[in-house]
Amino acid sequence: MSQPLKKTTDPFTQLDKLVPVLSDLYTAIKSKHEKAASMMDTLIHTITSITDVNPDAALAAIHLSKQTSPLKQPIYCAVIAHLFSAQQQLDENRRRALIQAVLFCNITFYEFQVLLNRMDGKLTESQRAKLEKHPLQSAQIMEAAGFMDPHMIKAIRQHHERPDGSGYPNRLPSKDISDLALVVSMCEVYTARIDNRAHRKPVLAREALAHFQNDEDPRIKGLLLNFAKSIGIYPPGTWVKLASGETAIVVQRQKNSPIPIVRALFDANSIPYMGPVVRDAKNPDFKVIGATYPPARPSVDLSALFD
Template sequence: MEIELVKVQSSDIELNTPLPFSIFTFEQSLLLKKNTIVSTEKQLNVLLEKGVYRNLTEQEIELREALKQEPDQKKLQTNPFTAIAYCNQKLYPLLQDIAAQEAEGAQPRITKIAELLRIITVFDPNAALGAIHLLGCANNYAVIHSIYTAVLSGLLGRRRQLSDKDNELIISAALTMNLGMLKLQDQLYRQDSPLTSEQRQQIIEHPKQSVMLLKKAGIESRDWLAMVLQHHEKNDGSGYPNKLSGGAISEGAKVISLVDIYTSLITGRKYRAPVLAHDAIKSLFAKRGNEIDEQLANQFIRETGIYPPGTFVDLQNGEIALITKRGTVKNSKTSGPYALALISPRGAFYREPQKRDCGIALYKISKACPAPKVFNVDQANKFWGY
């Protein structure tokens, strides 16, 4: 019987801890049984160099089956592009109901969405980053912004080796962080005039308002509520609503705060174009140790790469390429990131994208660039094989 497998990522394996899955070769031959212990970096690197695969965990299988049982999810594939669209469809009315105080017992519905978003960061983190950087926020800005923040928070949580439960809690908090200003957030997305004093006050108060709405919806988790309340606090005490600093801010709130800043930068508004991801990352790097926790900033940059998947670059040979995979480190040597060249040095689109390892001198990245004007975002998922 054919086994459903996903490619092993370095973050899937924790040294000196029993494997929660079995590991297979590309031909589906068993390589390591479940509960085997990988004890050294050398063993881990050998596995990653082989490009091995693993079976789904019981939790992942349960979620897959649960999704299949839903009448409107028969065609849903657990990949970032369809999953994000699905979560947007489900989360929008749910948040509206919570904001209207008409959604008691909302926690299981939020948690289910959070679980799916966590799992797409496991299945294909490169495509998850690709979807965030390519799909944009044309509709339901307040909701899709929260979803992107949640996915990026989940990726950073994996980098920090959080448990699935703790990571899903951070994702849930990110999904609900802006309940207190849903209408205002959509309004500000389209607004090109300065903030009014009333709008400014509503922004300052929205973390408290969000917590109040979550409590009325039946959310009792202190950690969840604390992350929502504190997600605009800054490491240097310059944030709001309570001007907390350093260790007084929960780790989860610090994660969400950092990612929220990044997501806001890379999504445009009526009054400004989106900031290139590469420039947004440089902005975070400049703020580390002041507004932003330095360790978190460094971990986030290592997770996304300085040229994240889903962003466009000019290559040394004159091609324009789409980054599809983060760089890898093997035996202290870095390769990649990896890209698909879409436009030739002469400016014509290739009939078929050309694979490029940007660690090779000929294909070295010269600079980040905007998406080509004729790029079809609706077809973006195909670059990751979906």
């Protein structure tokens, strides 16, 4: 009898190894290299395969990331976009357009992102102008390299438009913004806000898309609901407080329940356990009462919780 194949996919290392791959792809697209299309296909296949093997571990890798390159964001966005596509039941063309849009919407802008991520203050007029030009410039770069999918191009052009008309570059009203553009925006805002920045702590996952939740548009509400379902109410890799007073980490979503699978790592006095302790969040004594931050650096290898 043959033995089952050992799972060798480790999103905690493999997703971050794609940072230089994406950098090379950006260079190939900008130079209109003949291999750019095949490089893109390979990258998208790699990201989706890593995600499909262990989607909970892929989400945990995003939420526990220590990667500092701004190029991590499009890769992490692609993971979420792939999961959203399944939840939203997008056809293959729109799924691919969405993943391409999140990967390349900032192709002309990522070097500038390093500066922005470190800033704590208002942009200068020239910085603001550069910021507002990049959606159109990124779309132009993609078109010039021969990537003409209209859904992808439209999503890139519109990914900084906002439902209240305050976005850029064209201050479009909600009805004129494509669904894919709105999802690109959700992916970008979410991954940016849960990330550490020089001037602020990461925002709790449940609060990351709070400004979208204020919109009464049923279309946006539907997209936001499926976004939340695709990653979980408490996504893997996020920290929660239990009714017992313990601090736990979410290790798995449940397909037919919003209640996550958790492991307690700190007791009610914030003293770390020697190892993860199994807790059933369906039990009222250990139910999740809210998101939190860990009281200290965990003493266990967190990635091992997601094997």
